[in-house]
Amino acid sequence: MDFQLTTLCYIEWDGKYLMLHRTKKKNDMNRDLWLGIGGHFEQGESPEECVLREVREESGLTLKDYRLRGVVTFSDGKVYEYMFLFYASEYEGELIECDEGELVWVEKEKIINELPIWEGDRIFLRLMEGNRPFFSLKLTYNGRNLRSALLDNVPIGV
Numbered sequence: 001m002d003f004q005l006t007t008l009c010y011i012e013w014d015g016k017y018l019m020l021h022r023t024k025k026k027n028d029m030n031r032d033l034w035l036g037i038g039g040h041f042e043q044g045e046s047p048e049e050c051v052l053r054e055v056r057e058e059s060g061l062t063l064k065d066y067r068l069r070g071v072v073t074f075s076d077g078k079v080y081e082y083m084f085l086f087y088a089s090e091y092e093g094e095l096i097e098c099d100e101g102e103l104v105w106v107e108k109e110k111i112i113n114e115l116p117i118w119e120g121d122r123i124f125l126r127l128m129e130g131n132r133p134f135f136s137l138k139l140t141y142n143g144r145n146l147r148s149a150l151l152d153n154v155p156i157g158v
Contacts, residue, residue, distance in 0.1 A: 002079045007051040008038035009066065009086040010128065011059075016105040018059065019115070023101045034106070034115045038083075047084035055088075059103055060096030063088045069128055070135040072120070076142065087128055119146040119158065127151075 011018040020037055022030040039054040041047075047068060055063055066088035074081040095103055106115065108129065112122050120139035127135050138150040146158045 004079065004081040005041040005050075006038060006081055006083045007041070007047055007054055007086060008036045008072075008083055009051050009055055009063070009088055010036040010125070011055070011061065011063070011088045011091060012108075013105060016107050017111060018061075019104055019106045019111060020058065020098060020100060021102045021104060024098075025100050028100075032116060034111065034117050035121070047086075051084065051086050055091075058098050058100065061091040061093045063091050065090035068134070070124060070137060072124055073136070073138040074120070075138070075140045085124060085128075118144070120149065123149055123151075123156070
């Protein structure tokens with residue numbers, strides 16, 4: 001079994017989130033999907049250090065006001081990923097070109113209703129919009145198909 005630690009951040013500006021359309025990396029499990037900004041921990045990093053570094057590396061932005069909103073556990077039976085989910089409302093800097101895809105400010109409703117994203121992402125984006133202060137979400141996938149979801153250890157419909 002493989003365990004991974006990651007962060008993901010949704011940076012908000014003017015009713016939009018900064019999204020990364022993953023189109024550039026080969027053999028990318030997220031290929032052609034839209035995601036927030038984030039990535040894998042480096043040795044010794046805290047979740048906050050990881051998200052700050054990943055956002056800076058992928059977007060050129062420095063977060064000024066951000067907070068941890070939840071922990072999301074992903075499983076496909078072979079790999080387990082523990083993702084620390086952040087929300088940010090203030091940043092400084094200018095966007096740079098990302099080597100993983102295109103960075104685009106997208107209206108929040110369009111993300112949930114129109115863009116190709118992981119089904120579990122729709123769940124936690126709605127939880128963040130509902131102003132739930134903190135949550136734990138476990139998502140079990142078979143390939144790109146969501147099989148089950150537990151919110152604070154209680155099953156929710158998928």
